[in-house]
């Protein structure tokens with residue numbers, strides 16, 4: 001098994017932690033970092049040393065994926081799963097955690113090493129407590145949850161998303177936000193109450209909003225949409241008509257596999273779901289992830305974003321469209337994050353890295369000086385608005401906005417009289433030369449001018 005340098009380092013750091021005396025260790029690696037490869041390498045070495053080891057997972061997809069990777073790497077794997085009645089007593093064992101949980105009393109296996117896949121999930125605790133002597137390596141992208149500081153004594157942190165992007169192992173993400181706040185929805189057990197969240201989203205304007213945004217910005221690129229619940233997913237899919245299909249927990253295995261295949265093959269561009277494609281779903285062809293829901297769960301947020309992050313020969317960038325204020329709540333997907341092993345200040349967020357929003361909808365890190373998508377230069381605090389110029393415009397009472405010069409329009413925008421989008425529409429009405437002149441003043445690039453000239457949206461003339 002060939003490890004990438006950062007994967008090798010993670011394995012080494014885990015080993016160092018064991019040497020330092022830690023027995024229960026979290027191995028943190030961002031989604032897409034290839035945790036399966038890392039723990040398969042560890043298990044292969046365990047097999048070579050004849051160390052009995054257990055791999056715990058609670059998702060069928062992850063179970064199959066892990067088994068496949070191990071067998072591909074030449075490891076001989078035994079399993080604990082519902083359909084197999086006999087229980088292995090030695091070797092490298094891959095187990096479905098719920099099945100093992102039911103059979104603990106008659107389990108004659110005592111592994112020296114246990115690897116937990118998706119260790120942020122709290123359901124492994126009972127099984128882990130059955131093997132107090134074992135060294136536990138808990139793999140997760142998001143070590144949060146009350147059980148983490150109770151079960152583990154050390155977090156070995158892997159590379160940040162940005163490092164993996166620089167290495168070309170993860171795509172760059174372009175982040176846009178369409179809904180920045182979800183109002184009037186109560187919180188239950190740390191997450192938005194599902195029925196109330198559905199009520200918030202179940203509005204014609206919001207279904208229409210997602211569809212219109214997609215039709216105007218997606219250029220038919222393969223898209224994955226996450227919704228609140230089954231009903232929301234189905235209605236969202238209906239809104240898209242022939243462009244979309246939906247997968248929910250009601251979808252039969254056959255339908256699901258066919259739908260996934262046809263989406264991959266490009267038969268239809270939009271795949272809608274409500275949470276079943278969050279883990280163990282590998283779809284490198286996806287170019288747009290639409291988060292059509294709000295979540296307070298940082299693990300869920302990062303998992304949804306991560307579905308579009310795998311690079312291919314032709315894809316190095318993907319879009320994340322946030323329809324639920326999630327960037328504001330959790331920061332950008334690619335934000336640097338530290339994972340301390342302690343009870344967090346707030347229960348479900350780790351002090352979200354601050355973001356700033358551009359008039360074009362793009363979400364950027366708070367430190368950004370310029371929008372990397374539309375070229376907009378954020379006003380700097382020390383630059384005072386030119387009041388004199390504004391006054392000059394305002395004094396010409398009765399002047400139509402369509403009659404303003406480009407520099408007057410810039411002033412109207414700078415002074416907050418009109419939103420940038422409105423100014424752009426006015427400029428488009430004036431013609432390409434004026435759009436170019438404006439772009440030059442603002443320092444926008446040629447691509448921005450081209451995009452403007454493709455837009456057809458009109459404006460209503462007003463007095464300034």
Ligand SMILES: [Zn+2]
Pocket residue numbers: 358359360361362371372373374375376
């Ligand atoms: Zn922008």
